[in-house]
Each structure stands twice: as structure tokens, then as C-alpha cells.
Amino acid sequence: MDRNTKDGVGSLQQKLRHHLTKSTQRVSNVGIKQSNKSLLLKTLLVQGPLSRAQLSLLTQLSKMTITNLVKEYMDEGILFEWGTAPSNGGPKPALLDVMAESLITTSLYIARDHLLVSLIDLRGNILAHSTASLPEDDSGANVMQKIYVLMDNMLAHKTKGRVWGMGISVAGPLDSERGVILNPPNFPQVRNLSIVKPLEERYGLPTYIENDIRVSSLAEMYYGNAKNVSNFVYVGVTSGVGCGIIIDRELFTGFDGNAGEFAHATIDPSGPQCSCGNIGCLEQYSTTSSAIRQYRQETGKDISWLELVSLAKDGDQLCLRIIKNLQKYLGYGLVALANIFDPECIIVGDEIIYVADLVLDGLNEYVNSHKIFRARPINIIKSYFPGSAPFIGTSPLIIEHLLQHKRPRMRILQEN
Numbered sequence: 551m552d553r554n555t556k557d558g559v560g561s562l563q564q565k566l567r568h569h570l571t572k573s574t575q576r577v578s579n580v581g582i583k584q585s586n587k588s589l590l591l592k593t594l595l596v597q598g599p600l601s602r603a604q605l606s607l608l609t610q611l612s613k614m615t616i617t618n619l620v621k622e623y624m625d626e627g628i629l630f631e632w633g634t635a636p637s638n639g640g641p642k643p644a645l646l647d648v649m650a651e652s653l654i655t656t657s658l659y660i661a662r663d664h665l666l667v668s669l670i671d672l673r674g675n676i677l678a679h680s681t682a683s684l685p686e687d688d689s690g691a692n693v694m695q696k697i698y699v700l701m702d703n704m705l706a707h708k709t710k711g712r713v714w715g716m717g718i719s720v721a722g723p724l725d726s727e728r729g730v731i732l733n734p735p736n737f738p739q740v741r742n743l744s745i746v747k748p749l750e751e752r753y754g755l756p757t758y759i760e761n762d763i764r765v766s767s768l769a770e771m772y773y774g775n776a777k778n779v780s781n782f783v784y785v786g787v788t789s790g791v792g793c794g795i796i797i798d799r800e801l802f803t804g805f806d807g808n809a810g811e812f813a814h815a816t817i818d819p820s821g822p823q824c825s826c827g828n829i830g831c832l833e834q835y836s837t838t839s840s841a842i843r844q845y846r847q848e849t850g851k852d853i854s855w856l857e858l859v860s861l862a863k864d865g866d867q868l869c870l871r872i873i874k875n876l877q878k879y880l881g882y883g884l885v886a887l888a889n890i891f892d893p894e895c896i897i898v899g900d901e902i903i904y905v906a907d908l909v910l911d912g913l914n915e916y917v918n919s920h921k922i923f924r925a926r927p928i929n930i931i932k933s934y935f936p937g938s939a940p941f942i943g944t945s946p947l948i949i950e951h952l953l954q955h956k957r958p959r960m961r962i963l964q965e966n
């Protein structure tokens with residue numbers, strides 16, 4: 551009995567060792583160097599300029615590895631020496647920085663009513679962009695044709711830098727592994743649309759897709775208000791609401807790649823049906839659409855979000871009350887996020903940014919007086935970007951994907 555058990559454990563350990571050795575070999579063969587290079591690039595973008603010694607300290611890569619990778623990057627024209635750091639007794643060490651236009655990302659942002667194709671450099675600058683409208687009755691095939699026209703034109707006029715990949719940013723849910731947009735609420739044009747494979751085949755560029763709110767959180771980490779923050783949550787409020795979660799400077803995507811849908815929890819079992827199929831989700835009370843709906847219910851008139859914002863800023867009492875109502879429900883959601891993730895800060899962005907001056911004080915007060923751990927206040931701040939985060943973040947999206955080679959996923963052994 552003991553022997554059998556021991557043999558069973560031995561055999562399992564052997565299988566596990568074999569499995570891990572195979573995984574490790576695969577990772578080291580395929581991408582460990584690329585991962586190290588990406589880590590170096592990310593560290594410089596987020597915290598640079600830095601010396602080689604500082605890079606070694608921050609990345610935990612050896613000084614020799616850093617020296618070699620830096621040389622490769624400098625030969626490729628991606629890094630350059632920029633000034634010197636203070637001396638520690640010896641000669642002043644050179645500071646390294648990133649050449650912004652050396653690597654360019656083709657970005658595709660699919661919004662509910664338009665497409666936006668742009669070229670983004672390593673520093674998140676928009677070098678060129680063009681758009682096309684996206685009527686609700688467009689078919690998936692038509693959407694792809696519009697994307698091809700925009701992309702063909704954009705890549706025909708590309709700048710002197712090198713296009714190194716394509717990033718797609720769109721509302722979820724997505725099947726990132728297969729590159730398919732599944733069934734985003736109120737998004738009939740792109741239902742079950744396989745998009746990564748056809749674009750990769752047409753343009754020959756490594757292509758990655760990610761939820762637009764998570765892409766925004768990357769923009770904040772690399773270029774925005776979270777450059778010096780390790781743990782934060784980005785909450786995007788438009789006609790929907792969701793969040794991007796950054797833990798230890800890495801994007802948390804969840805098991806299926808769809809983490810962050812915190813607003814699809816029922817807060818009122820007798821509330822309206824949500825587009826997700828559930829009843830009385832938080833999203834039904836905390837979006838620009840819910841504000842517009844409330845205005846219609848109280849006045850019988852249709853109004854756009856920007857008109858509602860403008861009226862509120864002119865002192866219209868109804869619009870101010872509607873925005874305070876949105877703030878109240880959003881606050882409930884932010885307390886939940888604060889309790890679950892204990893972030894250093896929460897960044898609110900997208901269309902809520904237009905009323906940041908009306909809601910931020912209230913959100914800070916509410917969240918910090920209602921979260922469980924109150925010794926350290928959490929700052930609720932507004933996004934650095936006036937609406938551009940969902941496509942600017944596609945440049946770091948490529949770096950994040952290249953980095954993933956570093957950490958093979960631990961998988962469960964299947965006995966058969």
C-alpha cells in the first residue's frame with residue numbers, strides 16, 4: 551500500500567518534472583531573451599531614463615545581461631544614451647532612454663459608433679490617425695472592409711520608424727486566445743467576429759487584441775497618472791462601465807481573459823434587465839447611458855451625454871442631481887474594488903472625465919469612509935488622457951504580450 555502510494559507520488563513527481571522541464575525549455579527556446587528585452591524596455595518607459603546599474607537593480611537581470619541587451623537595442627536604434635546620473639565615487643554613469651519613433655504600433659480602436667486607426671510610437675505619441683463611422687446595422691464583413699481601407703492607407707503612409715505590431719482595442723467580452731470579439735453589449739456590428747487572424751494574415755504583423763478598458767489601464771501605467779504606482783485599478787465609464795486591474799505593474803486578465811466586469815453584479819433584484827441578461831446590475835445605474843435614461847424619464851426629452859454635462863456645468867439642478875446619482879452608484883462599485891484589490895489609487899476615465907470636477911471629491915469622500923481598511927486613504931483621481939487611452943495603450947499592449955514568455959502558466963496535470 552505504502553509502496554504503491556509512494557510509487558504513485560513518485561510517478562506524479564516525475565511527470566510534473568518532465569512537464570515543467572518541457573515548458574521551461576520551450577519558454578527558454580522561444581522567448582526568454584525577448585522577454586528580458588521587453589522587461590528592459592518596459593522599465594525604461596515607465597521609470598526611465600535609467601543607468602545600466604539601475605536597470606539591473608530594477609529588473610533583477612545581471613549587469614552582463616543588461617549590458618548585452620542595451621548594446622543590441624542601441625545597435626537597433628531603439629535606445630540611446632542621454633546625459634549622466636550622479637556619480638557614486640567613480641565616473642558618472644550614462645543614462646539610457648528610449649527613441650520614441652524607433653518602434654511604431656498600428657492601433658485599431660473599435661468604438662460603438664466608429665473605427666479609429668492610428669500609428670502610436672513607443673512614448674504613446676499619436677503620429678497619424680484616421681476614422682470611419684460604424685452604423686449599428688453594419689455587418690461584420692463590412693466592418694472588416696472598412697478596417698482594411700483605413701489600415702491600407704495608414705500603412706502606405708507610415709513614417710520612417712518601424713511598425714512592429716498591431717494592437718486592437720475593443721469592448722469585451724473577447725476570446726483573446728482565438729482573436730475573436732464575442733458579444734459586446736449594444737455592439738451588433740462585431741458579434742462573434744474573428745478579427746486577429748485575418749489582420750495578421752493580411753499585414754504580416756504580430757497582432758494582439760485586448761479589452762479597451764484594460765488597454766486604457768496600460769496607457770495609464772506607461773504614460774499617464776500611474777507611472778509611479780504598482781497597484782491600481784482603472785475604471786472606465788461610458789455607456790458601460792468596467793475596469794482594468796494592475797497588480798505589481800502587470801495587467802491582471804483572469805483565467806479566460808475577461809477580468810474586470812465588476813459592474814455586472816445585481817444590486818437591485820427588482821431593477822431593469824441588463825444587456826448581459828442579469829437583473830438590476832450596477833451598470834444599470836452608473837453609466838452615461840443610465841444618466842441619459844434618467845433625464846428622459848424625468849423630462850420626456852432625449853439628450854446626449856455632452857449636452858447633459860454642459861447643462862450641469864451651467865447649474866441645471868436636474869442634470870446636477872442626475873450626475874450626483876451616477877456618482878452615488880459608481881461609489882458603491884469603487885468601494886467594492888477598494889475592498890477586493892486594496893489598490894494604491896483608483897483612476898476614473900473615459901466619458902466620466904467631463905464631470906471629474908463634479909464627482910471626484912464626492913467619490914473620494916464616499917470610498918474612503920466606506921471601505922473596510924480605512925487607515926490609508928485611497929486616492930480617486932481622473933485619467934491623464936482626454937479620451938485617447940483606449941488606443942494609446944495598444945503600444946504597451948505589444949510589450950506586455952512579449953513579456954508573457956517570461957512566466958509560463960502553471961497548468962494542471964491531466965492524468966490519462
Ligand SMILES: [Zn+2]
Binds near residue numbers: 813814824825827
Ligand atoms: Zn449586467
